[in-house]
Amino acid sequence: EIVMTQSPATLSLSPGEGATLSCRASRGVANNLAWYQRKPGQAPRLLVYGGSTRAAGIPARFSGTRSGAEFTLTISSLQSEDSAVYYCQQYNTWPAFTFGPGTKVDI
Amino acid sequence: EVQLVESGGGLVQPGRSLTLSCAASGFTFEGYAMHWVRQAPGKGLEWVSGISRNSVNFGYVDSVKGRFTISKDNAKNSLYLHMGNLRPEDTALYYCARENYYGSLDVWGQGTTVTVSS
Numbered sequence: 391e392i393v394m395t396q397s398p399a400t401l402s403l404s405p406g407e408g409a410t411l412s413c414r415a416s417r418g419v420a421n422n423l424a425w426y427q428r429k430p431g432q433a434p435r436l437l438v439y440g441g442s443t444r445a446a447g448i449p450a451r452f453s454g455t456r457s458g459a460e461f462t463l464t465i466s467s468l469q470s471e472d473s474a475v476y477y478c479q480q481y482n483t484w485p486a487f488t489f490g491p492g493t494k495v496d497i
Numbered sequence: 498e499v500q501l502v503e504s505g506g507g508l509v510q511p512g513r514s515l516t517l518s519c520a521a522s523g524f525t526f527e528g529y530a531m532h533w534v535r536q537a538p539g540k541g542l543e544w545v546s547g548i549s550r551n552s553v554n555f556g557y558v559d560s561v562k563g564r565f566t567i568s569k570d571n572a573k574n575s576l577y578l579h580m581g582n583l584r585p586e587d588t589a590l591y592y593c594a595r596e597n598y599y600g601s602l603d604v605w606g607q608g609t610t611v612t613v614s615s
Binding site for chain 2: 391422424426428433434435436439440443445475477479481484485486487488489490491492
């Protein structure tokens with residue numbers, strides 16, 4: 391089983407600041423990595439897939455990158471509605487997907 | 498409108514069974530692989546099970562292997578999760594989700610809650 395780790399566990403930031411969320415897999419997942427946003431009372435929302443491709447309708451302030459084994463979700467110019475828990479997920483080992491533990495972003 | 502609607506959750510005693518359903522609409526259901534994902538109280542997201550678009554391939558997280566069975570009825574545009582020998586640790590909000598062409602989960606239902614307790 392591929393284990394996903396995320397850091398930090400919590401981020402507390404102010405509106406207009408930028409956020410950098412990290413995700414690492416216990417072994418290679420190629421670019422088969424997605425990011426999701428989960429707000430209380432709502433279903434998870436796909437933000438990024440393929441490590442760096444924004445999903446349909448996702449604002450440009452959300453961007454995903456990969457450097458070696460580490461994946462990063464960057465949220466530029468944070469807005470209050472960006473308060474949520476963000477999860478990374480690998481889908482390299484179909485169908486045995488695994489999620490990271492999440493990063494909580496407080497604005 | 499693309500939509501997934503889960504049903505079938507509820508309160509069940511340990512050791513009993515429950516079957517969740519997910520009704521799909523607004524897209525060609527037979528063309529997509531589907532998954533179940535859960536979130537226990539105070540915990541993160543956990544992938545539970547997935548099935549290929551033609552039901553040939555499927556898989557489960559280790560903790561439910563031998564107890565849960567996923568199935569897909571393309572004629573009824575429905576996904577199912579039969580959960581047997583339920584344990585308190587299976588208590589969670591269960592989501593069904595559609596896998597897009599790239600492998601990620603692009604459409605989610607609102608979830609159905611399963612509580613396993615005596």
